[in-house]
Amino acid sequence: MTRFALTIEYDGRPYMGWQRQAHGPSVQQAIEQAVTKITGEDAAVFSAGRTDAGVHAIAMRGHVDIEKPLTPFRLMEAINAQLRPAPIAITACDAAPDDWHSRFACIGRSYEYRIVNRRAPLTWDKGLAWQFAKPLDAAAMHEAARLLLGLHDFTTFRSAHCQSQSPVKTLDRLTVSRHGDELIIEAAARSFLHHQVRSMVGCLALVGYGKWSARDLRAALEAADRNALGLNAPPDGLYFVAATYP
Amino acid sequence: MTRFALTIEYDGRPYMGWQRQAHGPSVQQAIEQAVTKITGEDAAVFSAGRTDAGVHAIAMRGHVDIEKPLTPFRLMEAINAQLRPAPIAITACDAAPDDWHSRFACIGRSYEYRIVNRRAPLTWDKGLAWQFAKPLDAAAMHEAARLLLGLHDFTTFRSAHCQSQSPVKTLDRLTVSRHGDELIIEAAARSFLHHQVRSMVGCLALVGYGKWSARDLRAALEAADRNALGLNAPPDGLYFVAATYP
Secondary structure, eight states: OEEEEEEEEEOOTTSSBSSOBTTBOOHHHHHHHHHHHHHSSOOOOEESOOOBTTOEEEEEEEEEEEOSOOOHHHHHHHHHHHHTTSSEEEEEEEEEOTTOOTTTTOOEEEEEEEEEOSSSOOSTTBTTBEEOOSOOOHHHHHHHHGGGOEEEEOGGGSOTTOOOSOSEEEEEEEEEEEETTEEEEEEEESOOOTTHHHHHHHHHHHHHTTSSOHHHHHHHHHHTOGGGOOOOOOGGGEEEEEEEOO | OEEEEEEEEEOOTTSSBSSOBTTBOOHHHHHHHHHHHHHSSOOOOEESOOOBTTOEEEEEEEEEEEOSOOOHHHHHHHHHHHHTTSSEEEEEEEEEOTTOOTTTTOOEEEEEEEEEOSSSOOSTTBTTBEEOOSOOOHHHHHHHHGGGOEEEEOGGGSOTTOOOSOSEEEEEEEEEEEETTEEEEEEEESOOOTTHHHHHHHHHHHHHTTSSOHHHHHHHHHHTOGGGOOOOOOGGGEEEEEEEOO
């Protein structure tokens, strides 16, 4: 048996999310089926994060155990060939120690969120960014984002379906920058609650067009109450960008 | 009657190209139909360039004449509303002089061509970039591109269907730069022959992976013969990015 570490890029639009679901297609299932076709073995693919329906990944990390003797390069090529034309690609593949686990060994996760700040509808970016018509003040959003850094009870920014044992998390990075009509929000933490990035982005957008002050954002955080959430951003603009390992 | 200048973004994947065609959907037809629904008038939309099937535009310039009294803002909003869910968006709209013509007044056209240089298949970029598996030397491509600058007979880089009166054109700009695994080729000229950018990009790719030397590229140009063309790049990676007016 060889454990292979995978780096995975995917377009989340056609999927119910990363995780295998009874009621629709998932990224996990697509990769597991590809591996089974190649090896004839039952395959279980694990990942650093379980993205929601419609959320994308630039470099999700995952792993799979395989009995059949294959080089990492041949495995990567074979999975990509089997996946066609699904919008999922293995962009890197390496042999890993048998006890390395893409989820449990992960000590840092990074996301990016893309907002296209314009009135005109999106064309090729439809489903790949959040189109937001009201002018957003990226500097005000960046300043307000600092209130969320560090150790907090993030209950306000947590989906009712969150399975995390605790709502207390440490947010290591949350930045907002403008590039033409596009805003990029970068978030990093050891781990995130379900919907946490989307909920933080939604509330930062309220700050960005002046509906909320930074004080309102702080009050929402301190309420530690899902009802205090101002806005949850759609999945469209969210990308899993990196997993960190020791 | 008011003449309106339009800036138009579109995803070329579902279209036969800019120009109205009997046998399939076109960007021109989609916008003309939207205008007719808004005004009840026959509409003729002109543009600075006529992109091919599958070619995209970040900022195509065009114009349309309308009798119905409408502000530029209302017209833009109405066209965008009518176009939904087509991947075409009017990103700017202004009243223009009655004798301003988006095609005939245009003194410069710029294109970008995106190559994703990796083995893995594309995901969200499928149809939006050219995936090229062999490693490309962007510096060698950039250096070779300089041979094509200036006034030349570009017959080698001209489609058999080209309607231009002369194959002699002046190429003002052709640069190649690498950004991670992506190569961007920028081209600018007063006007281009049919397939000229794609044909230049295809031959630069041959230089990029060492199949052609810069000398081969020069020989292809000097042959002034379509049979000397090494490779025509697919439409996927091509974007019309700007039209210049005096």
